[in-house]
């Protein structure tokens with residue numbers, strides 16, 4: 001497959017991806033509407049019993065570590081906030097969609113561990129710079145490489161070849177994607193985000209996570225995810241499909257208000273948070 005042919009193929013295959021469950025779209029609409037209330041969101045989620053049970057299991061897990069049991073969705077919304085609950089619903093349905101445990105030649109566990117490390121690191125960076133939605137940063141980190149997950153699902157053999165070449169040649173996976181597909185996973189991720197009508201800041205962060213210096217609409221969230229991707233690679237937690245360490249874009253470094261002497265502290269925070277986050281992912285994946 002080459003060039004335009006693959007682009008058309010990817011776009012037409014995207015249409016075959018199942019739509020997100022109706023409840024997810026409703027929850028995203030409610031979260032976007034300033035006039036809707038916590039009760040509106042609780043009502044929509046509560047109609048889906050399986051989803052309700054999973055959200056309650058998550059909010060009561062060690063990841064959040066609340067001292068008292070949260071027993072209703074309404075309570076979860078009050079404690080965690082609209083956007084965090086919206087993101088939980090989104091994370092659960094995306095993980096369901098891409099929950100294949102095995103793909104010959106591709107280590108999916110390592111890819112999810114990379115995604116999780118970027119999620120945790122995004123939240124750490126967000127908190128440090130005073131970004132007002134650290135849980136949103138977690139979600140953006142978790143979903144930043146969704147383009148790779150989609151390629152594994154839609155074109156397993158082709159993508160396996162790309163990963164093998166990247167790993168065997170110390171090339172960037174993005175370069176190999178570009179040379180085979182003429183697009184990279186960041187753009188494919190954007191197509192998916194559009195297809196599923198993700199919130200705009202999430203779509204931008206997914207699309208621009210390798211080029212934060214070119215992002216003008218949501219430079220903060222995009223820089224957070226970019227920086228987290230670099231740091232997670234330096235820490236070697238999981239694998240993004242190649243073993244390269246991208247350069248930390250200067251513009252992102254400035255937006256994140258980082259100083260070189262902060263890094264050791266940040267690495268220690270990542271180590272501290274990653275175990276809890278592994279539980280978070282496990283709870284979602286096991287249903």
Ligand SMILES: [Fe+2]
Pocket residue numbers: 144145185186209210229
């Ligand atoms: Fe990436």
Ligand SMILES: [Fe+2]
Pocket residue numbers: 114118144145229240
């Ligand atoms: Fe990545």
